[in-house]
Amino acid sequence: MADVQNTSGATTAGSIEVGTTGAGAQLAGPGTGRATVQQPIDARVAVKPSFDVNDFPVPHGREEDWRFTPMHRLGGLHDGTAASTAARGGEGTDKVELALPDGVTAETVGRDDARLGKAGTPVDRVAAQAFSAFEQALVVTVPAETVLTEPVKIDVHAEGGVRFAHVVIDVKPFAEAVVVLNHTGTGTRAANVELLVGDGAKLTFVSVQDWERDAVHVAQQSALVGRDASLKSVIVTFGGDLVRIHPRVRYAGPGGEAELYGLYFADAGQHLEHRLIIDHDTPHCRSNVVYKGALQGQDAHAVWVGDVLIRAAAEGTDTYEHNRNLVLTDGARVDSIPNLEIETGEIVGAGHASATGRFDDEQLFYLQARGIPADEARRLVVRGFFAELVQQIGVAEIQDHLMEKIEAELEANVG
């Protein structure tokens, strides 16, 4: 475990890289991992955001932001070929079903709608491609001071082809909402999701990537957290061939709070990438990140990059990020990189931790010594590993659904 604790007045750049390839590595982390010299986070944050795809050069895979992504499996989302396929009649369809509790509105709007781009502007070529190519955006609004008792559900079932999407979730001041964005089906998809959390509002946003095995999905999820507002983001990725989710958090006023939870299960050949940036540019805000993943099978690959930047103005910041990976078989690979950059010493706390390990043989022995067969013991351990995180979500219906999904993964894959 690595803790980077700031010292008063110091500017610290913390960067840890953990590479786990195949067998052998019991635990990786600082001391066993490699420390690398990297492009500092603020340079990445400073990449000039743009809505225009032409403002970004075509990435070739050696750039810091793309170095773990198998570019040839992106379905051309990064080099214009997906967009031209769509333009030449290869555009796919999505079956979208909405469940809107009373008071919640959903509109489809054009790209000139003023509400678009307020939470964040695309920061890479795929996100800009999505913005340049989508036809209509979905805007879901929860009116001010409306406290929902039922979740807003957005079910997206992709029916093949290429498609670009834009979704805005606008939670007005002092409203409280749970929004579940559920992805199923297959196709090549790039999207921008914007989360506007108004002053004093509370949003739990759950994004489930339950794709079929061959789907490609790249999404930038930008959140703007208002004064004294709180965001809980839960990203759950099970399916797809290549999934790359990029949650970003900025704060619009002091007192904002962001909890970012993630859970992923990579099977043979799957590339599941989660990279997040929390940009603390406002005083007295808090962030807490916990991502947990399990991997199994040949060439299962998980990437987790957690960037936290505490700018000079962000006095009183309190942040911690934590990534844990459980490697269940040989042949799987994890890249786990927490980054913390601190430009002010006047903060409450800042730290990060990353650990990647295999099944603990002693745990398995203990369970087996109580008569529990090996396969069931392994499932018990993995279930426990995820249950700790799922219990944090705080919405029973979603927790139950996720544990069922985990159960199904375990039945199918962990024996």
Added chain:
Amino acid sequence: MATLEIRDLHVSVDAEGGPREILRGVDLTVKQGETHAIMGPNGSGKSTLAYSLAGHPKYTVTSGSVLLDGENVLEMTVDERARAGVFLAMQYPVEVPGVSVSNFLRTAATAVRGEAPKLRTWVKEVKEAMAALQMDPAFAERNVNEGFSGGEKKRHEILQLELLKPKIAILDETDSGLDVDALRIVSEGINRVRSTGEVGTLLVTHYTRILRYIQPDYVHVFAGGRIVESGGAELADKLENEGYEAYVKGGASE
């Protein structure tokens, strides 16, 4: 009547520079209803005996046999041994994050009994067993061994012993790290199980302290990877007074 027969058991571990033999010909027969204390100095191999019987992968049996009612225990996997009726209470029980005690106990009982215990009687059974060990009911909702004190871990081991009702119970240094109160509570739990007459107990210990609570039928002195002397409860008194020096210096150990 269940009988565990250990014959000329030799066990090695992988060490730097190749395998190192720890057990050098152990012979012992434990019958249902009997209590055998295995006593010996540190490093004599008594814990290795306990873990080898349970099938810990770290230990390699190089020769000898272990039979439970004529069945070859050494050919069984760890979980098969447990289901056949071998129970090991560990000196250092392992944490299993995210798995609650109640879920763990029920999963284990289901595995050992061959069917899920009926919910109503099960809840009562667990409650009573926990109360007898003076365990707070809230304990059931905690994760297995996570953040448990030394005494809580040992009570949890004996709780499992009471619920799983093995034929052969191997208790590895169950007394170590316990204060007097905890030692009494844990010993009473062991005695409850013993009093059924249905379990053969192998009590592995360094100290004679626990034998004030648990009266053994046989005491064996373990040194240099084998039993070097066997006797009745009076042998424990001799060890209490004279220590292990005679056995260590006598060349029975390395």
